[in-house]
Amino acid sequence: MAISTPTSVTDICLAAKAAAKPLAALGADVKDRALHAIADALVARTPEILEANAKDLEAGRANEIGDALLDRLALDAERIEGIAAGTRAIAALPDPVGETIDGHRLPNGVDVRRVRVPFGVVAVVYEARPNVTIDAAGLALKSGNAIVLRGSSTAIHSNRVLAAIASEAATAAGVPEGAIQLVAGGGREELAELATQDGVVDLIFPRGGEGLKNALKAVATVPVIYAASGNCHLYVDASAKLDDAEAILINGKTQRPGVCNALETLLVHADAAAEFLPRAAKALHAAGVELRGDERARALAGPGIPIALATEEDWATEYLALTLAIRVVDSAAEAIDHVGRYGSGHSEAIVTQSTDAARAFQLGVDAACVYVNASTRFTDGGEFGMGAEIGNSTQKLHARGPIGVRELTTFKYLIEGTGQVRA
CATH class of the missing domain: 3.40.605.10 (Aldehyde Dehydrogenase; Chain A, domain 1)
Incomplete structure (x- = not known):
């Protein structure tokens, strides 16, 4: 040998x-x-x-x-x-x-x-x-x-x-x-x-x-x-294409929940939350994801979808499992602040049709990989053309x-x- x-x-x-x-x-x-x-x-x-x-x-x-x-x-x-x-x-x-x-x-x-x-x-x-x-x-x-x-x-x-x-x-x-x-x-x-x-x-x-x-x-x-660890976020902006947002969310959370580039927190702009959260919560629940949210997220998710009240610990947790925290925010700036407080600097994503919101997110989020309208699951040496990592x-x-x-x-x-x- x-x-x-x-x-x-x-x-x-x-x-x-x-x-x-x-x-x-x-x-x-x-x-x-x-x-x-x-x-x-x-x-x-x-x-x-x-x-x-x-x-x-x-x-x-x-x-x-x-x-x-x-x-x-x-x-x-x-x-x-x-x-x-x-x-x-x-x-x-x-x-x-x-x-x-x-x-x-x-x-x-x-x-x-x-x-x-x-x-x-x-x-x-x-x-x-x-x-x-x-x-x-x-x-x-x-x-x-x-x-x-x-x-x-x-x-x-x-x-x-x-x-x-x-x-x-x-x-x-x-x-x-x-x-x-x-x-x-x-x-x-x-x-x-x-x-x-x-x-x-x-x-x-x-x-x-x-x-x-x-x-x-x-x-x-x-x-x-x-x-190190990946406490990764997806922010769905007010102008987001909701079909894209749902696809990116489900891919980021459920494809392989035990890896460091999987999503752990969903942030949704208040102007999109009433329409997006019911469909998102239904799709996540169907995929076996346990949900934890703030009061607004729980109220907007729709009937029959159990969402536990999120704690401060939930925002800071890398679950590496089929668990997701959800928060409703009032602006891109608030989403950026949340990521800055709880993120681990790994991979963060925004779904938006607004050039200004996308640019603000790219400049304001301090992470190794910042995505616009794409899944955080791409953070991988093989996906980046490095062969492996x-x-x-x-x-x-x-x-x-x-x-x-x-x-x-x-x-x-x-x-x-x-x-x-x-x-």
């Missing part, structure tokens, strides 16, 4: 670091060949993957982890083919390593260029999403980084098989051995050891809930870019929104002269 099995987190990280330098020097042809080899191996070894995943699902049901986590955890042949397709899509992307970002010539004739380079060793910490094992490994490989994967114990069997498949296929294609590493998914002590690998791990991307984020904040000495950053550092191959690079300045010295 090509994936190494060192005895400690430190050994695992050191093995990745040893692979990082030769990996950074690989040509695009070798990396792309390795990515296609991983995709082919995933499809060929689907029965092995599903057998491992079945063990995780059985344990998850026994431990009552809930439907949302089970949905994240579950693999089938179609999902595996989708993961393989995403890996091939990563291979088809331009190689970011060595790309010139910008450049100029100084008055003294010295040329200055800024070019993309790998970080070196990146670590990804994630929960109950075995697809991230391959997505993250593929993105790291394309961007020239060695990777340390730390999945949760919930997906331990799936992650072990997927990481082994990726490592074996990549090594056979010419990638340095040790470039893809897996930490089994133990307790918080293991997480703390990974998060304090100064000088070995260059950057950590956690992909999970607020508990994971807070656990890392408490101990991390390695730089961290958080792919490691997560969605809600920070304001170099990576914001979906984290793809370019976000997995830093840069260096290359300066070329003809003997110039500073006066």
Whole structure:
């Protein structure tokens, strides 16, 4: 088996670091060949993957982890083919390593260029999403980084098989051995050891809930870019096309309620609420969505649709389930204020025919992704043409929104002269 099995987190990280330098020097042809080899191996070894995943699902049901986590955890042949397709899509992307970002010539004739380079060793910490094992490994490989994967114990069997498949296929294609590493998914002590690998791990991307984020904040000495929670809103403006609004609402809430780009709160302008809320509440109720609303929303929803009274906590909650909070507002400005107070900076949407309202929402909402007349479910590296993603950053550092191959690079300045010295 090509994936190494060192005895400690430190050994695992050191093995990745040893692979990082030769990996950074690989040509695009070798990396792309390795990515296609991983995709082919995933499809060929689907029965092995599903057998491992079945063990995780059985344990998850026994431990009552809930439907949302089970949905994240579950693999089938179609999902595996989708993961393989995403890996091939990563291979088809331009190689970011060595790309010139910008450049100029100084008055003294010295040329200055800024070019993309790998970080070196990146670590990804994630929960109950075995697809991230391959997505993250593929993105790291394309961007020239060695990777340390730390999945949760919930997906331990799936992650072990997927990481082994990726490592074996990549090594056979010419990638340095040790470039893809897996930490089994133990307790918080293991997480703390990974998060304090100064000088070995260059950057950590956690992909999970607020508990994971807070656990890392408490101990991390390695730089961290958080792919954090999504308390996402849809604002239906007074001028909205209500058919579009209903379609975007149902898609955003019900297609996959357990993901970070799903809707958690609906805001409706008072001038549209009397017509829109009855139809929206009926459609949501039919889809099995539990509703919680303010007094005006409850009064306008129509008879026979149960809506609990929303609390302050509801506005701030990322449900990750078939639950939705509803509030009636009197203006776009009030909707923007609500999003600013409760949103997590992930994805926010407005449905409107007003150019002024759309522009105000785009300028006033501080989030990684701001949508006009489209579903927040598009916030995804694959949908954005990145092949896959490691997560969605809600920070304001170099990576914001979906984290793809370019976000997995830093840069260096290359300066070329003809003997110039500073006066």
